[in-house]
Amino acid sequence: MSESALAGEAAALDAADELRAKRAEFVLDDAVYLDGNSLGALPRAVPARLSDVVEREWGRLRIRSWDESAWWTAPERVGDRIGRLIGAAPGQVVVGDSTSVNVFKAVVAAVRSVPGGGRDRDEVLVDAATFPTDGYIAESAARMTGCRIRAVPAAELAGAAGPHTAVALVNHVDYRTGRLHDLPGTTAAVRAAGARVVWDLCHSAGALPVELDAHGVDFAVGCTYKYLNGGPGAPAFLYVRRDLQPRFDSPLPGWNSHADPFGMSPAYRPADGAVRGRVGTPEILSLLALDAALDVWDGVDLAAVRAKSLALTDFFLRCVAAYAPGAVTPVTPAAHGERGSQVSLRTASGDGRETVAELVRRGVVGDFRPPDLLRFGFAPLYVGFADTERAARLLAEAVGA
Amino acid sequence: MSESALAGEAAALDAADELRAKRAEFVLDDAVYLDGNSLGALPRAVPARLSDVVEREWGRLRIRSWDESAWWTAPERVGDRIGRLIGAAPGQVVVGDSTSVNVFKAVVAAVRSVPGGGRDRDEVLVDAATFPTDGYIAESAARMTGCRIRAVPAAELAGAAGPHTAVALVNHVDYRTGRLHDLPGTTAAVRAAGARVVWDLCHSAGALPVELDAHGVDFAVGCTYKYLNGGPGAPAFLYVRRDLQPRFDSPLPGWNSHADPFGMSPAYRPADGAVRGRVGTPEILSLLALDAALDVWDGVDLAAVRAKSLALTDFFLRCVAAYAPGAVTPVTPAAHGERGSQVSLRTASGDGRETVAELVRRGVVGDFRPPDLLRFGFAPLYVGFADTERAARLLAEAVGA
Structure with missing residues (x-):
């Protein structure tokens, strides 16, 4: 599937996302923040x-x-x-x-x-x-x-x-x-x-x-x-x-x-x-x-959070497979019943720590866990599908795929 | 010693207090806050x-x-x-x-x-x-x-x-x-x-x-x-x-x-x-x-803090003795080497908890510890001698002395 097709699909998924209004309740910027499994973004109500x-x-x-x-x-x-x-x-x-x-x-x-x-x-x-x-x-x-x-x-x-x-x-x-x-x-x-x-x-x-x-x-x-x-x-x-x-x-x-x-x-x-x-x-x-x-x-249904989480990680895995075929190997299980809300990838070559640093420079924040894992967390309240497509695209660039 | 003499002495002690500029670094109000031994006042730099x-x-x-x-x-x-x-x-x-x-x-x-x-x-x-x-x-x-x-x-x-x-x-x-x-x-x-x-x-x-x-x-x-x-x-x-x-x-x-x-x-x-x-x-x-x-x-000498602390608690004990003779009994040792930075008093009669509540209504914040102690903490960075004289005077009123 081409970049434009996946980008189009992302836009359609975002438009249909019943949690999308939640995003406005967080302080976000131009980066795609996929490290909410380490430190969640700041809710606007806190300060x-x-x-x-x-x-x-x-x-x-x-x-x-x-x-x-x-x-x-x-x-x-x-x-x-x-x-x-x-x-x-x-x-x-x-x-x-x-x-x-x-x-x-x-x-x-x-x-x-x-x-x-x-x-x-x-x-x-x-x-x-x-x-x-x-x-x-x-x-x-x-x-x-x-x-x-x-x-x-x-x-x-x-x-x-x-x-x-x-x-x-x-x-x-x-x-x-x-x-x-x-x-x-x-x-x-x-x-x-x-x-x-x-x-x-x-x-x-x-x-x-x-x-x-x-x-x-x-x-x-x-x-x-x-x-x-x-x-x-x-x-x-x-x-x-x-x-x-x-x-x-x-x-x-x-x-x-x-x-x-x-x-x-x-x-x-x-x-x-x-x-x-x-x-x-x-x-x-x-x-x-x-x-x-x-x-x-308040008012959030955890079932909706779970549905979106799985849709996000499914979509990320598809985008990664399309944009960087063979460059990374998913470690997170494909079966929904065995997957949390993150995707971990092993790079086929190179230094994972450096890949994460390069991704941060390009505007995608994930993290690295030794010995060789790139981790991307998907917080369904503020991560969208366009973010996800962009993260996969920039990841492909970072690993030279 | 009369009220006016003690009030005058307090003014002189405050004027000579080498730590008095510190008071401006805290958020304070009209109350005399003698509960800094429980929760210290807010330093202005924090927010x-x-x-x-x-x-x-x-x-x-x-x-x-x-x-x-x-x-x-x-x-x-x-x-x-x-x-x-x-x-x-x-x-x-x-x-x-x-x-x-x-x-x-x-x-x-x-x-x-x-x-x-x-x-x-x-x-x-x-x-x-x-x-x-x-x-x-x-x-x-x-x-x-x-x-x-x-x-x-x-x-x-x-x-x-x-x-x-x-x-x-x-x-x-x-x-x-x-x-x-x-x-x-x-x-x-x-x-x-x-x-x-x-x-x-x-x-x-x-x-x-x-x-x-x-x-x-x-x-x-x-x-x-x-x-x-x-x-x-x-x-x-x-x-x-x-x-x-x-x-x-x-x-x-x-x-x-x-x-x-x-x-x-x-x-x-x-x-x-x-x-x-x-x-x-x-x-x-x-x-x-x-x-x-x-x-x-920053820049505070603990020896100066100690000297002021002892001067404050000495002065409080003198004011209490002058304004409410016999109404309360100091429990805190008179000897400097055996005294921290608080004064605890036992009331001769009545309910200490109610005395503390009445004092709060009159603008002096101390606290009560069972079974019968009124506690007054003196934080030398923001409590002054006029505060101390006022606290003793209002305490005398509260206990009906």
Whole structure:
């Protein structure tokens, strides 16, 4: 198919895109930004809201804002907003700390919540291709709960969980390849083996429907600065299924998780509910920037996001095949059921890092992950089909196809 | 002494105050704000700097800012700025996470760093009057390292540390009473017993000279939203003395503490230096608001801050004694060497919570800590002597003296 035919198709797809009005809610420029799987673009509502938080809530109300501006309850309130996007009914998600810290809470609490955890059940299964921090933190959690780590490919975790497994920690979408793992099947198998499962949703929250409650997930964590556009280092979230909350025995029982935090009692008594996942004082400026950023999701149907995401990545793969035949090899699965919202390509020759740098110079922002992957993330709220065609065209130029 | 005499003395003290120009660097109003020991006032430089971070660094540069705007190295860079204020040479302080999370890192790493920690040395001493979160977290750290907790009054910790002590966790200033504990003496005694000491500087950083290096402190943590004015929930800091850094074995070995974080290796290899105390991606908006807030400290001598702090609290105690004789009892020590930068008063009768609310209505912001304490924090960079005299006068009215 020719460039003009694909460009024409892109225009038609953009015209028919039911999410296209969302694009105006973001600050964008002439570049094609395909790195929203690393840092989401800035929603236009954020600067004014954050200025108000700084100048009025902090600057004028000061300490009164903990109550009057509802700072104190923001972790649960923002958690519930994220809950809607990941299929969690209210009261099960709390926002705060980094993904790494939340992985620690979830894995330790998972081991402690399972009968025999750390004794008969002393195995922590981790996705062998995990984003590194999950593996490092799981290792620490295992060391501190009398467990040992076993790394297993995500697709084999369902079969690997057995009578000695305490918990399995899995990435919903592989950060390198963009492969979407089987959350319903793996969850069911791990639970059937008597173990707990912790899902890392960093690359799926805001990119596709997750449905934690529907699939009986035990625990989940995720970041909010990728497809949720919460800003650099925006606080992560922790999901604890409602019926596990009374058994959630946090390794980080900070005062914000106390049943009566301002009672200042020397004895720890955990709060009920998702609040039990809190630790110390939340970083309010980052948290409320995220709160403002989540406004872009009002009224958005995740099914429409998923449909557009798949259409975008399908179209990108077609354009790449047409413009740069043989120059790059898709690593992301072709099957829709196995694909997240990114496309990873391996270059047939040359230095991938340099290709990404050249693409940035030409106006397409993707990124590079060692040893040889070019990653392109497609955030359906602000990436369009013309962007996608252009990115493929410039990629072909950059690799000399 | 009469009201007019004290008011006249206040005017003279303000006129002679070498820090008085600093006040203009903060957003203040007609109220007397004596709650800077809970949430510091807003430095005027913050809003414009944070707008630039949001609109240009995030909004326009996006992912490039991790490098081009030096986001990646901000935890160490801001850490060094705080280091100057707590007597730590560069390379020993890192900013990120909450105080609670940093207490966990420090106590666990302290136990692991001491020979026999968790075995022969299985005792974690905690300040019996500690801010609650330190005690809760120390309990968790003890549980996870094979130790047990023993609560001892801070003044007795030096004598309590013995051959079974792994670590002592102490608050530099008691959050209730404002009592300043003996950092040099306690540190020397705990170290002489072969144990480690972790100081919580929440109520001393930015309030008085701390001198961690000079006194051979092992570890320290602290928040940045009180006297350092970093904003609501601003990230906390962790100090690890340089010679202990190679033995700093973090319970939260997130990818940001890896020697080669973008190598994405499945094997954890800790970075050298203070970076080893990092965990996950830092909450950049909160962190860079803190960075901007620290500009008010440029050129400020901590000795001058301390001198003014003591003059303010001395003057407040005199005014209170003159205006409300017998109505309130100071709980904060009279001796300068035992006083932080706050004054806590116990009311002879009535409900302290209601007294604080009435004072707020009259234009003096302090706070209440159960069971019966009125707390007034004196931030020397923006509280003056006329404020102090007025606060005492309105307090006398509020308690009906």
